[in-house]
Amino acid sequence: MALIFTCRPGLRGYSSQTDDECHITPGIPVMEDMVDPSFPTSQKHHEMESVVEPAHGGQTGEKSTSVVDQESDEDPEDYQDPQANIEEESDSDAKATEPPPEKIDMSCFSGILHRDPEEQSRSCWTVPDSALFKVRSKNFPTDKSKIPAPSYLMELAAIDWFKDTKRMDNVGRQKGCVAQVAADKGMHTFVVNIQIPGPIHYSLVMYFVTNTLEEGSLLQRFFDGDDEFRNSRLKLMPGVPKGSWIVRQSVGSSSCILGKAVDCSYVRGPGYLEVDVDIGSSAVANGVLGLVFGVVTTLVVDMAFLIQANTYDELPEQVIGAARLAHVEPAAAIVPDLDNNSDSKDSSNDDNNNNTSSEDDSSKKTN
Numbered sequence: 203m204a205l206i207f208t209c210r211p212g213l214r215g216y217s218s219q220t221d222d223e224c225h226i227t228p229g230i231p232v233m234e235d236m237v238d239p240s241f242p243t244s245q246k247h248h249e250m251e252s253v254v255e256p257a258h259g260g261q262t263g264e265k266s267t268s269v270v271d272q273e274s275d276e277d278p279e280d281y282q283d284p285q286a287n288i289e290e291e292s293d294s295d296a297k298a299t300e301p302p303p304e305k306i307d308m309s310c311f312s313g314i315l316h317r318d319p320e321e322q323s324r325s326c327w328t329v330p331d332s333a334l335f336k337v338r339s340k341n342f343p344t345d346k347s348k349i350p351a352p353s354y355l356m357e358l359a360a361i362d363w364f365k366d367t368k369r370m371d372n373v374g375r376q377k378g379c380v381a382q383v384a385a386d387k388g389m390h391t392f393v394v395n396i397q398i399p400g401p402i403h404y405s406l407v408m409y410f411v412t413n414t415l416e417e418g419s420l421l422q423r424f425f426d427g428d429d430e431f432r433n434s435r436l437k438l439m440p441g442v443p444k445g446s447w448i449v450r451q452s453v454g455s456s457s458c459i460l461g462k463a464v465d466c467s468y469v470r471g472p473g474y475l476e477v478d479v480d481i482g483s484s485a486v487a488n489g490v491l492g493l494v495f496g497v498v499t500t501l502v503v504d505m506a507f508l509i510q511a512n513t514y515d516e517l518p519e520q521v522i523g524a525a526r527l528a529h530v531e532p533a534a535a536i537v538p539d540l541d542n543n544s545d546s547k548d549s550s551n552d553d554n555n556n557n558t559s560s561e562d563d564s565s566k567k568t569n
Contacts, residue, residue, distance in 0.1 A: 280336050280348070280439050280457040306357055306389070306411060311380045313360030313409070314536055321502060321526070325534040327361050329354075330526040335439050335506045337519035342511075349518060351506070355421055356392055356410035356523045359384070364405040365535035369397055372469045373407050374476040376540050380409035385473025390415050390425070392475055392522060394507060398491065399482030404535055410507075410523035420516050424509050425475045429468055433461025436477065437508045443526070444502035452493055459510065463487065495532075502528045 318326035333350035341347050360380045364370055374381035374393040381391040391411050398404040415422040424432060439457040442450045460466055465483035469476040481487045494501070506524035511517045 280455060282334050282336065282350070306359075306413060308357070308359055310383055310387070311359040311409070311411075313380065313407075314363040314534065315361040315527070315530070318528070321528040324499070324529045325363070325531045326528050327358075328526050328528075329358050330441075330443075330504050330506075330524050332506075332521055332524065334441065334504065335508075335521055335524065337508065337521065338511055338517055340517045342517060343514060351508075351519070351521045353520075354410075354523045355520050356412045358523050358525055359391075359409045359411045361409070361525060361527070362405070362407040362538070363530065363535045364407065364538045365402050365532075366405075366537055367403065369399070369403050369480070369482075370395070370405045370538060370540065371397075371467070371478050372471070372476060373405060373538060373540065374469065374471050374474045376538055380411065381471065381474040381476070384409075384411045385471075388473075389413055390473055390475075392425075392507075393477070395476060395478045397478060397480050397482070398495070399480075399488065402532075404532070405538075406527075406530075408505075408523075408525050420509050420511070421522065425470070432468055432477070433466055434459065435510045435512070436460050436466070437510050439506040439508060439521075439524075441504035441506075442501065443504060444528075445500065446497065449494060449497060449501065457508070499529050499531055501530075502526065 315325050315327050317328060319328045321328060332354050335351040336348040337351045339347045339349040373395050381393050384391045389411050391409055394408045396406040415425060424435060437457045438460050440453055441455055442453050460479060463484060464487055465480040467478045481491060504524060504526050507522045508519060511519045
């Protein structure tokens with residue numbers, strides 16, 4: 203599944219690179235961040251350590267923002283074992299975070315996979331404790347310290363599990379899906395569409411909802427910013443509470459910037475922002491997928507999504523939302539009816555999406 207993004211670049215039997223392009227030691231060597239090994243080393247270091255970007259989603263202004271160290275996290279333990287003791291966050295960090303969103307009535311939302319807090323059934327999901335994920339503290343610029351994440355910014359409403367003969371883009375436009383229902387109720391949805399290639403294409407679609415987007419907040423700037431800003435900030439933090447040793451080693455527990463690992467495209471539709479994560483765009487990710495997908499029915503996987511804090515006033519970090527998936531069966535996926543949607547909403551989506559339609563491959567960004 204989506205856990206492949208921070209995997210190690212081994213498994214050369216799965217990789218499509220030639221020996222001239224990438225010399226990999228057999229086995230699964232340790233890697234701190236997921237980057238296609240065909241990239242030149244100097245380029246990877248430049249991307250990871252010398253990112254320069256506007257602090258406010260491509261918008262300029264007179265507000266002073268001091269830039270903190272933006273290089274990828276050196277601490278590989280961004281995810282804590284659920285059985286481990288979780289440290290308490292400091293009072294200063296707790297006071298600086300945004301208050302958790304008010305509770306939302308989830309009875310109006312539904313998806314293909316069902317919710318099971320006990321994780322006992324097949325093809326189910328639940329929401330892991332936010333404290334399992336370690337994020338940058340208020341003191342991160344001086345001591346690189348991290349704290350257990352406070353409450354999520356958005357609530358996981360439902361998860362869809364789709365399959366088709368072609369890649370499925372902009373699934374948020376589908377009539378009756380969570381993004382459309384939430385928009386009708388005046389809510390906002392962050393749609394994460396993990397696209398898994400193959401003879402049969404799969405999409406794992408997570409819907410995170412909130413009642414409000416606070417003006418000027420990092421979440422609001424992420425929703426309304428440009429793709430360069432989004433690609434440089436959106437992080438995946440994975441974890442494998444249950445799985446074989448080789449899967450745990452392949453996946454790892456360190457976070458990664460999605461836009462640097464694989465191609466991501468964005469759709470800013472009415473009431474929602476969708477990110478389409480194309481796993482097939484990375485030879486490394488695609489290779490490890492062969493290992494993971496073969497045993498996916500035996501796995502319990504955590505995925506959390508975060509907007510990286512790059513300035514002092516954005517600290518401490520907060521997680522957008524997270525999902526725990528248990529024993530997902532490929533046979534449980536269904537074919538979506540993406541053509542059965544409102545023309546008016548499609549037209550509005552085209553006007554709001556500043557990238558061109560996500561169904562056009564040219565909209566994919568190469569990182």
